[in-house]
Amino acid sequence: xxxxxxPLSEERIAYLENLVSQxxxxxxxxxxxxxxxxxxxxxxxxxxxxxxxxxLARLAIEETRIGVLEDKAIKNMVATEFVYNYVKxxxxxxxxxxxxERGLIELAEPIGVxxxxxxxxxxxxxxxFKCIMAIKTRNAVIFSPHPKAxxxxxxxxxxxxxxxxxxxxxxxxxxxLESHTLEDNAYLMHHKDVGLIxxxxxxxxxxxxxxxxxxxxxxxxxxxxxxxxxxxxxxxxVVDIITSKTFDNGTICASEQTVVIDDEVYDRVLKKFAExxxxxxxxxxxxxxxxxxIDPATGFMQPMAIGQKAADIARFIGMKVKPNTKxxxxxxxxxxxxxxxxxxxxxxxxxxxxxxxxxxxxxxxVDVNHAGGxxxxxxxxxxxxxxxxxxGNMINAGRIIVNSPGSIGALGGVYNDMVPTFSFGCGTGGGxxxxxxxxxxxxxxxxxxxxxxxxxxxxxxxxxxxFNMNAVENLRNFPSRSTVIISNPPLEQIxxxxxxxxxxxxxxxxxxxxxxxxxxDIKIIAQGVEALNFYKADQIIxxxxxxxIDAAKIMKLKYESPQADLEELAAPFLxxxxxxxxxPTEKINHSRLIAISTTSGTGSEVTPFAVMTDxxxxxxxxxxxxxLTPDVAIVDPQFVMSMPKGLTVDTGVDCLxxxxxxxxxxxxxxxTDSNAMQAVRLVFKYLxxxxxxxxxxxxxxxxxxxxxxxxxxxxxxxxxxxHALAHAxxxxxxxxxxxxxxxxxxxxxxxxxxxxxxxxxxxxxRAYVAHKKYAMIADLLGLGGHTxxxxxxxLVAATEELLDRLAVPRSIAELGISKQEFERAMPDLAxxxxxxxxxxxxxxxxxxxxxxxxxxxxYRGRGISQPKSAPKPEKVEEAYV
Amino acid sequence: xxxxxxxxxxxxxGDNAASALQGAxxxxxxxxxxxxxxxxxxxxxxxxxxxxxxxxxxxxERTAKITLRGVNVEVYKVLKxxxxxxxxxxxx
Numbered sequence: 001x002x003x004x005x006x007p008l009s010e011e012r013i014a015y016l017e018n019l020v021s022q023x024x025x026x027x028x029x030x031x032x033x034x035x036x037x038x039x040x041x042x043x044x045x046x047x048x049x050x051x052x053x054x055x056l057a058r059l060a061i062e063e064t065r066i067g068v069l070e071d072k073a074i075k076n077m078v079a080t081e082f083v084y085n086y087v088k089x090x091x092x093x094x095x096x097x098x099x100x101e102r103g104l105i106e107l108a109e110p111i112g113v114x115x116x117x118x119x120x121x122x123x124x125x126x127x128x129f130k131c132i133m134a135i136k137t138r139n140a141v142i143f144s145p146h147p148k149a150x151x152x153x154x155x156x157x158x159x160x161x162x163x164x165x166x167x168x169x170x171x172x173x174x175x176x177l178e179s180h181t182l183e184d185n186a187y188l189m190h191h192k193d194v195g196l197i198x199x200x201x202x203x204x205x206x207x208x209x210x211x212x213x214x215x216x217x218x219x220x221x222x223x224x225x226x227x228x229x230x231x232x233x234x235x236x237x238v239v240d241i242i243t244s245k246t247f248d249n250g251t252i253c254a255s256e257q258t259v260v261i262d263d264e265v266y267d268r269v270l271k272k273f274a275e276x277x278x279x280x281x282x283x284x285x286x287x288x289x290x291x292x293x294i295d296p297a298t299g300f301m302q303p304m305a306i307g308q309k310a311a312d313i314a315r316f317i318g319m320k321v322k323p324n325t326k327x328x329x330x331x332x333x334x335x336x337x338x339x340x341x342x343x344x345x346x347x348x349x350x351x352x353x354x355x356x357x358x359x360x361x362x363x364x365x366v367d368v369n370h371a372g373g374x375x376x377x378x379x380x381x382x383x384x385x386x387x388x389x390x391x392g393n394m395i396n397a398g399r400i401i402v403n404s405p406g407s408i409g410a411l412g413g414v415y416n417d418m419v420p421t422f423s424f425g426c427g428t429g430g431g432x433x434x435x436x437x438x439x440x441x442x443x444x445x446x447x448x449x450x451x452x453x454x455x456x457x458x459x460x461x462x463x464x465x466x467f468n469m470n471a472v473e474n475l476r477n478f479p480s481r482s483t484v485i486i487s488n489p490p491l492e493q494i495x496x497x498x499x500x501x502x503x504x505x506x507x508x509x510x511x512x513x514x515x516x517x518x519x520x521d522i523k524i525i526a527q528g529v530e531a532l533n534f535y536k537a538d539q540i541i542x543x544x545x546x547x548x549i550d551a552a553k554i555m556k557l558k559y560e561s562p563q564a565d566l567e568e569l570a571a572p573f574l575x576x577x578x579x580x581x582x583x584p585t586e587k588i589n590h591s592r593l594i595a596i597s598t599t600s601g602t603g604s605e606v607t608p609f610a611v612m613t614d615x616x617x618x619x620x621x622x623x624x625x626x627x628l629t630p631d632v633a634i635v636d637p638q639f640v641m642s643m644p645k646g647l648t649v650d651t652g653v654d655c656l657x658x659x660x661x662x663x664x665x666x667x668x669x670x671x672t673d674s675n676a677m678q679a680v681r682l683v684f685k686y687l688x689x690x691x692x693x694x695x696x697x698x699x700x701x702x703x704x705x706x707x708x709x710x711x712x713x714x715x716x717x718x719x720x721x722x723h724a725l726a727h728a729x730x731x732x733x734x735x736x737x738x739x740x741x742x743x744x745x746x747x748x749x750x751x752x753x754x755x756x757x758x759x760x761x762x763x764x765x766r767a768y769v770a771h772k773k774y775a776m777i778a779d780l781l782g783l784g785g786h787t788x789x790x791x792x793x794x795l796v797a798a799t800e801e802l803l804d805r806l807a808v809p810r811s812i813a814e815l816g817i818s819k820q821e822f823e824r825a826m827p828d829l830a831x832x833x834x835x836x837x838x839x840x841x842x843x844x845x846x847x848x849x850x851x852x853x854x855x856x857x858x859y860r861g862r863g864i865s866q867p868k869s870a871p872k873p874e875k876v877e878e879a880y881v
Numbered sequence: 882x883x884x885x886x887x888x889x890x891x892x893x894x895g896d897n898a899a900s901a902l903q904g905a906x907x908x909x910x911x912x913x914x915x916x917x918x919x920x921x922x923x924x925x926x927x928x929x930x931x932x933x934x935x936x937x938x939x940x941x942e943r944t945a946k947i948t949l950r951g952v953n954v955e956v957y958k959v960l961k962x963x964x965x966x967x968x969x970x971x972x973x
Contacts, residue, residue: 025930028962032924032955112962170927193964 022172023113023140029170030138035093041167048163049080049128056124059152066307071248075125082413082420103451110138111195119201121251123149124156129422131160137443143176219423222253222376223344225368229382230262237381238272244405251307254377254410258351260361266354278327286330290340292317310348335367374429379406398435459671467635475503480539486552487543488517520551521613528555541594546602549595550610553628560587570621583625595630598639600703601651603711605633635708637701649806650738652687655707657741661720662713664770665841672717679710718841722748728832742808747857753792756844770843811861892918899928906936913945920951937968
């Protein structure tokens with residue numbers, strides 16, 4: 001090799017630059033070709049390669065003095081015919097794959113100029129293979145053959161080039177360095193116009209390629225362990241190993257290196273090897289081989305032995321064998337430097353090891369694998385599938401060949417359906433970026449065009465909702481053997497439980513479980529589940545406000561699926577469809593849950609949420625899943641006619657907040673909007689009436705309906721930042737949820753109606769429309785105003801007016817919370833509000849600083865008239881996009 | 882004293898782009914402003930690309946300005962890949 005280590009002369013640089021320029025121009029021209037164009041070029045190239053297979057094999061043998069003529073001819077045929085068979089129908093230009101359901105398209109982009117190093121062991125076959133791949137992918141290649149295989153390689157390049165150009169490939173598409181030094185290679189490896197280095201060769205070439213900083217396919221040495229397990233077809237295994245290890249005199253780097261044989265069959269296997277023309281070495285011969293064909297200084301094989309015949313190697317080192325000996329088999333006692341033959345040997349010398357057990361055999365294979373073979377190839381002969389799989393798990397190899405020859409098996413397409421190749425990716429174990437059999441797809445930049453996938457939306461509500469006065473009478477339509485009514489003491493005392501009991505069919509066995517009038521805890525849930533089990537309930541009726549209905553939802557869950565882990569089910573999630581923890585679907589009991597609400601706010605009778613208290617940890621646990629949604633909801637205003645004023649206000653404002661937040665949610669749809677808007681209208685009209693005239697049946701009915709309708713909206717569109725702020729504030733200062741919502745509401749409307757600092761990254765948000773949605777609500781309420789800005793301002797004012805009329809505190813200061821106390825609480829408030837999942841559907845993504853600002857606005861109270869930096873006025877109709 | 886030359890416009894025939902460009906290259910003089918109309922060129926062959934490279938070289942040497950008009954995006958990409966795009970002006 002003409003390598004004097006001197007810097008490149010100007011002439012030499014000009015020569016190399018010219019090569020790159022030619023290749024670059026060819027690649028540019030080539031980029032215009034269609035799939036039909038390249039396919040028209042590839043086929044004649046393949047035919048030319050087949051026609052010249054023997055000729056090129058002969059050239060290779062004459063020049064390199066390595067390998068077997070017939071095998072090299074076969075390799076040339078595999079590199080053309082088998083590779084063509086794989087690539088001929090593969091799209092490699094334009095759209096190469098399309099998944100219309102997922103909106104994904106893959107497009108091929110050529111790499112441009114590839115700098116390719118080819119080896120001495122498989123010279124012409126590697127060139128043929130790479131030329132076909134390059135043309136199929138519209139790339140230009142500059143070849144740098146191994147110096148001792150230059151003539152045969154350049155002839156192979158010439159044959160491929162002339163055929164390609166004759167059939168339409170651009171001039172300059174393949175070039176071959178006329179001679180080269182390591183400096184030439186280094187220059188080209190670092191050239192800015194070289195897109196990829198494809199280095200097939202020794203460790204030095206591969207290391208240089210990877211060290212260049214360029215994208216590289218570096219495919220280097222291996223050390224193939226073989227496990228010959230006792231259940232294997234021994235005759236087949238022996239023939240396969242001989243076939244493979246003697247193929248081209250063992251020059252394929254995937255060929256077998258050490259065969260680990262089970263003790264039970266070891267003698268039989270060696271006898272079979274001996275019968276088929278191999279020589280089994282004795283201890284002295286093994287030692288002789290070990291320090292002659294392996295370099296004692298480096299521990300690597302001696303180049304002089306590579307690709308030589310077994311008999312020639314034996315003769316060369318002074319070992320007597322029969323003239324036609326195919327293979328030298330050397331028993332070894334271990335793996336490592338003290339067992340020199342345990343390394344890669346690209347010649348027909350095979351190490352064998354006698355293993356006393358499967359465990360020992362696998363360990364020795366792992367040792368061989370780690371002695372220079374990581375990521376490359378491994379072979380197992382066995383009919384025990386469990387052992388085959390265990391071998392696969394233990395060995396780090398890109399190709400694990402089962403019951404077939406390693407070298408030809410790894411090439412792919414002959415003994416198996418792997419991709420045909422002459423470059424074996426060895427993964428990170430071999431310092432490579434891939435474990436694949438290198439193929440056309442590694443010669444492409446694959447571009448993925450991803451269309452926006454419209455998020456699948458849903459609208460889920462209970463199967464049946466009965467509403468208006470005396471709706472409870474519909475209970476008679478639900479036959480049951482055993483019904484358990486869950487309620488709380490006040491509702492039992494005022495006779496509501498009896499009303500329900502009377503409405504059930506006469507034959508129903510009815511039991512009543514009374515739970516405290518507070519958020520349920522795990523103990524209450526457990527007691528309820530015990531009752532449901534004791535009575536073998538097939539129907540559960542929850543009569544109460546949110547706490548009772550939530551308790552009943554959780555009791556039903558644990559009753560039907562006792563294995564449900566509530567703590568785990570409460571795990572946070574971003575998208576309910578992609579949640580990590582799934583709710584149980586296996587049930588040991590089946591029951592119907594009928595929810596009868598006795599407040600007009602939470603809408604728990606139709607929601608998929610349930611909240612419980614974990615007293616031990618001092619936290620609230622929120623469960624959310626559509627399986628929690630009651631089967632039947634009864635919205636009967638007779639149960640709210642006696643609701644106290646304070647509760648009327650708290651629940652009513654909660655209902656309004658649900659509706660307004662669902663209306664501007666990024667998950668809002670026409671389905672949820674119809675409910676959200678109607679609920680807002682009903683609240684503005686009937687909440688003051690229900691508050692001022694509690695016995696007004698129409699007002700109570702409409703507010704009770706409004707709560708349910710708003711809950712239907714937020715069950716499907718979720719809520720927003722108002723709830724996040726209220727949850728954190730209410731928990732910290734013990735303020736009722738509705739009142740906490742009321743304190744935030746006008747400020748949040750103004751906040752959401754102004755141009756977001758950050759948009760929510762969500763495919764549902766096709767445009768920012770919150771301000772238009774608020775304006776639409778203002779129109780629905782008949783508030784007037786001409787521009788969106790005016791309408792939003794009027795909605796804020798109307799909300800403030802409503803809250804004033806309901807006499808709710810209008811500032812946090814009014815609650816008696818000092819500024820200092822609030823200031824001290826602020827870091828926790830902001831943190832907890834930001835951690836609250838409620839805002840994930842808000843039209844603005846809140847910054848923590850904005851949450852702080854909102855809290856301070858709520859602290860000060862009134863004074864909102866115009867949203868800051870409101871968007872320019874537009875038409876309200878554009879709220880739907 | 883130099884006299885400003887009248888800009889010349891030359892239509893490049895899609896089928897004979899290389900010879901048309903070769904002609905332009907030969908006639909290019911110092912200070913020329915030449916516009917080549919590529920509206921009819923849908924694809925460039927290696928000969929045309931080589932001539933374009935020579936033309937760019939000649940223009941640089943003779944301080945001439947060459948504008949390519951109506952280049953389609955496929956041909957434009959070829960010029961980018963061949964690192965020639967930066968050596969011409971473009972107009973649609």
